[in-house]
Amino acid sequence: MIIVPESEIAALISAQDCFEAVEAVLAAMARDQAVNFPVIREALGHADALYGFKSGFDREAAVLGVKSGGYWPANAARGVANHQSTVLLFDPDTGRPRALVGGNLLTALRTAAAAAVSIRHLARADARVLGIIGAGHQAPFQLRAAAAQHPFERVVAWNRTPERLQGLAEIAAELGLPFEVVSLERLGAEAEVIVTITSSFAAILRDAHLRAGTHIACMGTDTRGKQELEPEILARARVFTDEIAQSISIGEAQHAVAHGMIGPADITAIGAVITGGHPGRCVQDEITLFDGTGIALQDLAVASRVARLARERGVAQQVGV
CATH class of the missing domain: 3.40.50.720 (NAD(P)-binding Rossmann-like Domain)
Incomplete structure (x- = not known):
């Protein structure tokens, strides 16, 4: 499995990369080749935080995974972004974890990409x-x-x-x-x-x-x-x-x-x-x-693109599982 930390993502993926990934997965959904699973979102009863999971499977691109994260309103006072998320990708053939990817910047990029797809x-x-x-x-x-x-x-x-x-x-x-x-x-x-x-x-x-x-x-x-x-x-x-x-x-x-x-x-x-x-x-x-x-498949699509780019450019951190 590889890890792509949040600190590496801005240098790896462009807005155009995200546009292409989001457009492709929305098309796969229309062909019934990609599906979002039910969303879990709960108030923690701690730190006024909301926490949840979004997951899905894109058969065309062989992308399976889950985004975990939420909203911590007191984070700004700590110098940390209020929205925190991480994406875990799995090998759809074996179920083994494939990549752990920081999801904060990717969430912003995929949200903007989805709007841009609609404008296009x-x-x-x-x-x-x-x-x-x-x-x-x-x-x-x-x-x-x-x-x-x-x-x-x-x-x-x-x-x-x-x-x-x-x-x-x-x-x-x-x-x-x-x-x-x-x-x-x-x-x-x-x-x-x-x-x-x-x-x-x-x-x-x-x-x-x-x-x-x-x-x-x-x-x-x-x-x-x-x-x-x-x-x-x-x-x-x-x-x-x-x-x-x-x-x-x-x-x-x-x-x-x-x-x-x-x-x-x-x-x-x-x-x-x-x-x-x-x-x-x-x-x-x-x-x-x-x-x-905002759907899980968009998150998984851009995270998968980042994981591929990280491998190609030699910045992914390899870990055993």
């Missing part, structure tokens, strides 16, 4: 203004990934605390993109692609904010009760997701489903668009929405 396959080709709602740890990854997959010419952004958007402004300048902090009303009116990446438990983006033809990548809702959008948005949008079961239970669609506005049959797995089984955007002026809930 669902946004209008003529979209030029990117809107970002949120300024937390994940937002810079979203900006970089989106800009790498689509020829945006300008970025507009909103956050409850506007001064926290300075980091995004600096990244936009690095990418050569004009950047402006705007109201939610202006963001909805001007942005042709919107990425929401907050930890909100109440709707932020309103149906009345949106212009025709917008694509929304809703990436913050991954837990029961979380919410970034008015459910009316999903009621009139063409809705896609990484996995329908998670979308309706812990994703953004949970609220529209609970209100009887949409059902599971109204949601399409984005893998079907990647493989050509669904046309994706059917009308230029329709709103498309990607409900990115």
